[in-house]
Amino acid sequence: MISNKFRRQLPLYLMLLPGIIVVFIYSYIPMIGIIIAFQRFIPARGLFGPQEWVGLGNFRYMLTLPDTYKILRNTIFIAGMKIISGLSVPIIIALLLNEVRREWFKRSVQTIIYLPHFLSWVIFAGILIDILSPSEGIVNKILESVGIRPIYFLGDPKWFPYTMVITDLWKNFGFSTIVYLAALTNISPTLYEAAEIDGANRWQQTWYITLPGMRPIIVLLATLSLGSILNAGFEQIFNLYSPQVYDTGDIIDTFVYRIGLIQAQYGLATAVGLFKSVVSFILISFSYYLAYRFADYRIF
C-alpha cells in the first residue's frame, strides 16, 4: 500500500521528472562519455559501442605534445590577468560612481557601461576586428595621428593576450561594477552621517566605511573567480584569434575544439578536456567551500 505521505509527494516527483531526464541525457551521459578519453573512438560504432580501448594512451600522448604546455601556460596567463583586472577595475569605477551626487548621471553611466555585456561575442568581435584593423581601423588611425606606428592588436603574438584581457574587461567591467554598487546601497546612511559629525572627509569616509562595506562582496567574487582560472574565454578567443597568434593565444578550449571537431582526434581531445574538467571541478569545489566558510555563501 502506498503511504499517505508518498501520495502527497508524488506530484512533486512528477514535476521534477522532465528536468531529471533532460539533465541525465545531456549532462550525465556526456560525463559517462568521458570513456572516449580511453579509447580510439570511431563515431560510427556508437557512443557506448565496441570501441578499441587504449588505456592511458591518449593521456601519455598528450603529455608528449609541446602544445599541451603551451596552451596551459596561455590559458592560465590570460585567465589570471582577466581575473585580476576584472576584480579591481570595477571596484574603482563603483567607488567613483558612489561619489556622484547627480542621480541621472549615475544612472546613465551605469546603463551604458552595462550594455556591452549583453552583446554576443560574435557582434563584439565584429566590432573589434573593424576598429582594431592595422590598415583601416580607427584605433590605429588615432595612434597614427599622435605618431605611433600601427599595432596589429589581433595578429601580433606579443599583443594578442593583452588585447584579449583589455577587450574582455571592456565588455564586462560594467557587470561587476553594478554588482559592487548594489552592495554599496546596503551600507547604512547613518554611518556616513556619524562620520560627517566626527569630521571625517570624503576620502576617510571611503576608506573607513565604503571599502569595508564592500569587503564581503569583494571576498566572495575573488573566491569564486578561483574556479575560472582555466577559463580564458573560449567565445572571445575563438572569434578573434588566427594561426599566427597560436603561440600566445591558443587556449585549452580552442585546442580541444580544433583537434576534436576539426581534426577528429576524439580520444585526445576528450583527454585534454577531461584534464580541464577535473582541475576546474577541484578548484570550483574548493572556492565554493571557501566562500561558504568565509563569506557564508550558499548555492541553495
Add this chain to the structure above:
Amino acid sequence: MRRISKGEKIFAIFNYIILSLAALICILPMIHVLAISLSSKSAVAAGLVKLWPVEFTLMSYKYVINRPEFFRALVISLKRVSLGLLINMFLTIITAYPLSKDDRQFRHRTILVWYFVFTMLFGGGLIPWYMTIRFTGLLDTIWALVIPGALPVYHVVLLLNFFRGLPKELEEAALVDGASHWTILWKIYVPLSLPALATLTLFTAVGHWNSWFDGLILMNRPENYPLQSYLQTIVVQQTITPGSMLSTEDWRILQIVSDRTVKTAQIFLGALPILVVYPFLQKYFMKGIVLGSLKE
C-alpha cells in the same frame, strides 16, 4: 550641509570626466561601426567616417536584407528564441518548485538539488557532449539548439531561492483547503514571482538570441544556422563573395557598398534587438544581478 572644500570640488570634476570617458569608451565603438554601415564605400575607404555617416546611404542594409541566407537565419533565430523560451521557462518553473520545499515537505529534496547543481560544477567536456547530441539524432534540427539546454540549472537555482523567500502562509492555507501542488505553483507562486520570472525570461531570450557556437557545430548545413552563427561565418571568418546569383540590382548596390560597410551593417542588425529592448527593460536587466549574486 557642510561646505564643499576646494579639493572635493576638483575631485568631483575629475570624477565626472573619468566616468564620462568610461561610458564613452563603451558606446563610441558602436556608434563608429553604425556610422560606417550608413556611409558609402568610397567615404569609408578614404577614412572619412568617424562618428557620423558620410555620404549617407542605406544600401548596405538593403544588400544584407536582400540576401536570402540572412532572412533564413533570422527566421531560425526567431524560432529558436520562442521555442527555447517556452521550454526553458516551463521546465525552470516546474523544477524549481519541488526543489524549493524543505526536507520535511519533500523528503529527497537535498539530494535532488545536488543532482542538478553537480552539473554546474562538472561536465563531460565538448566532445562527449557533441557525441551525445549526435547519437540522440538532433544534429541539423532546430531541437539541437533547444533540447540539450532545455533546463538552465543556474536559473533553477535562482528561482528556487526566490521561491523559498515567499511567505508560507498562503501556501499552507491553500493546502488546508485541499489545493494541489500544481494549483499552488501556478496560482500562488508564479503570480508572486512575476518580477523574478520577467528577469529570467529576459536573460533566457537574450541567451538564445546570442548563442552561436552550438549552431555552428550542431548544424552541418549552413542553411540551418541561426543568425548569430551565420554572422560568425560572415563577419568573423570571411569576406563577402558575391556568388553567381547576383541580380542587376545587386550589381548596382555593389557599386556603393563594400565588404566593410556590409559587415558593419550585419553587426548592427545582429545587435539591434538587444539595443532596442535594453533601454525599456533596463530595470529587469539590472535586477538579474541582484537576483544572481546578492541573495541574503
